[in-house]
Amino acid sequence: MLKEYHHHQETVLVKCAQPAHPLINKTYNFERVYGPEESQQVVFGDVCPLLTSLIDGYNVCIMAYGQTGCGKSYTMLGPHSKEERIPPWGPHSELGIMPRAAGELFRLIAENPSRHLQVDLSIVEVYNNNIFDLLAKARGMETSGRRREALTTKDVRREVPLLTREPVHSAEDFVALAAGSLQLRAELATLVHARSSRSHLIITATLTTGPAAGGSPCQRGWRPPNPVATKEGGGTTIQRLLTAPPLRPRTQPNSSQRPGDQVGISFTFEGSALPSARPPPAGSPALSGVCGSEEAPSADQQAERPPLEGRPASGSRGGASCGRAPAGSPGAQQPVEQVHAKLQLVDLAGSECAGVSGVTGSALRETSFINRSLAALADVLGALSEHRGHIPYRNSQLTHFLQDVLGGDAKLLVMLCVSPCRKHVAETLRCLGFGARARQVPRGQASGGSPAPQKPR
Numbered sequence: 103m104l105k106e107y108h109h110h111q112e113t114v115l116v117k118c119a120q121p122a123h124p125l126i127n128k129t130y131n132f133e134r135v136y137g138p139e140e141s142q143q144v145v146f147g148d149v150c151p152l153l154t155s156l157i158d159g160y161n162v163c164i165m166a167y168g169q170t171g172c173g174k175s176y177t178m179l180g181p182h183s184k185e186e187r188i189p190p191w192g193p194h195s196e197l198g199i200m201p202r203a204a205g206e207l208f209r210l211i212a213e214n215p216s217r218h219l220q221v222d223l224s225i226v227e228v229y230n231n232n233i234f235d236l237l238a239k240a241r242g243m244e245t246s247g248r249r250r251e252a253l254t255t256k257d258v259r260r261e262v263p264l265l266t267r268e269p270v271h272s273a274e275d276f277v278a279l280a281a282g283s284l285q286l287r288a289e290l291a292t293l294v295h296a297r298s299s300r301s302h303l304i305i306t307a308t309l310t311t312g313p314a315a316g317g318s319p320c321q322r323g324w325r326p327p328n329p330v331a332t333k334e335g336g337g338t339t340i341q342r343l344l345t346a347p348p349l350r351p352r353t354q355p356n357s358s359q360r361p362g363d364q365v366g367i368s369f370t371f372e373g374s375a376l377p378s379a380r381p382p383p384a385g386s387p388a389l390s391g392v393c394g395s396e397e398a399p400s401a402d403q404q405a406e407r408p409p410l411e412g413r414p415a416s417g418s419r420g421g422a423s424c425g426r427a428p429a430g431s432p433g434a435q436q437p438v439e440q441v442h443a444k445l446q447l448v449d450l451a452g453s454e455c456a457g458v459s460g461v462t463g464s465a466l467r468e469t470s471f472i473n474r475s476l477a478a479l480a481d482v483l484g485a486l487s488e489h490r491g492h493i494p495y496r497n498s499q500l501t502h503f504l505q506d507v508l509g510g511d512a513k514l515l516v517m518l519c520v521s522p523c524r525k526h527v528a529e530t531l532r533c534l535g536f537g538a539r540a541r542q543v544p545r546g547q548a549s550g551g552s553p554a555p556q557k558p559r
């Protein structure tokens with residue numbers, strides 16, 4: 103039972119006495135812990151250096167994980183309403199990581215004009231273990247209803263450009279494009295959260311150094327980043343730097359929480375050094391990309407999608423759009439561009455106990471897909487942290503899609519969002535356990551474009 107609520111910087115202590123549970127008294131260490139009173143600006147202050155790494159040529163992934171209704175979307179996107187998934191661009195104190203990252207990205211690009219960096223966006227949701235191209239949907243493109251599939255090639259890193267990619271020239275463009283696609287993301291009212299996301303959202307910003315000769319902006323392929331920087335001893339160094347997961351204990355604003363209901367979460371300061379760099383585990387993936395499934399969704403799969411307001415009918419055409427739509431078969435020769443680095447912003451669907459969220463029918467099926475894919479993510483991190491020979495990336499589309507950031511060469515930042523509410527203690531402990539596991543995943547030197555790999559600050 104909670105007796106006090108205080109926190110320090112890097113450690114979470116969970117103390118809880120409940121009739122049904124034995125005494126819980128566990129301590130978890132993280133690089134940073136944010137209390138409920140800390141602003142979005144403070145949170146972004148710790149994320150911001152990763153944007154510099156991105157400009158330096160490192161792939162970067164920022165991911166929010168946690169129970170439904172605990173603030174993942176708030177953290178990643180900011181407060182949102184039905185009409186406005188992301189607040190308009192501007193000096194908004196509650197803007198989330200995504201719009202702030204967009205602002206910082208374009209600020210850094212403007213500071214480094216000699217690099218000629220160009221930014222393209224692609225946005226997907228992983229819904230019921232299928233990948234859907236939200237940008238194609240937002241554009242009403244013919245391919246929008248198609249399921250996509252993560253594709254891994256062992257020998258060569260290659261991305262088949264079948265996802266829609268749109269160029270953005272400013273933070274405002276970036277946020278507006280993301281906001282448009284987010285209107286189409288699956289969500290549902292549950293007992294825990296009135297606007298629960300039912301899919302994992304992945305926003306990818308690809309930085310390129312401009313099209314290679316002959317390359318049309320609509321037909322770009324993939325080429326490894328700066329081969330000089332990524333080669334070491336004759337082989338490509340595949341590494342990752344896992345920055346430890348900051349934790350955001352948040353009071354759950356929309357639950358029936360009462361003060362006496364809280365789990366005791368207190369925070370004590372304990373320094374925790376970053377683990378030293380280690381080589382990637384055996385069996386690390388070579389690489390992954392995304393390709394469109396040739397198969398159109400079955401009537402059953404179409405029916406799986408919740409009827410969302412504003413969701414364009416599958417197969418409808420419209421709008422303007424030069425998105426990076428499917429541009430031929432994977433084997434077809436395509437003009438290539440020089441990819442500098444990628445930024446992936448991942449707002450995971452929340453883990454959920456069906457008994458608490460009160461879902462039934464198709465919503466229960468969604469919950470089961472969400473929980474299974476999050477379990478698959480935890481399994482992958484567990485296998486990586488234990489240096490197992492086989493890493494089960496292919497057990498879910500989510501882990502397959504994120505394969506090269508989980509076990510590959512990206513700097514990965516996991517934000518854990520937890521509720522201090524006593525009735526959610528089981529989910530809170532699961533979430534903290536996930537974060538602890540993520541911290542154990544070995545880190546290496548990232549294969550960025552800059553000559554000297556650097557640790558995230």
Ligand SMILES: Nc1ncnc2c1ncn2[C@@H]1O[C@H](COP(=O)(O)OP(=O)(O)OP(=O)(O)O)[C@@H](O)[C@H]1O
Pocket residue numbers: 138168169170171172173174175176177180181182295297298299300352354355356450451452453519
């Ligand atoms: N730190 C915070 N300060 C103020 N409001 C917050 C904070 N965190 C979350 N909220 C509010 O709590 C509600 C739930 O947050 P949010 O939608 O981000 O949860 P979530 O974890 O993404 O949920 P789900 O996984 O179900 O989609 C929202 O109304 C959000 O604005």
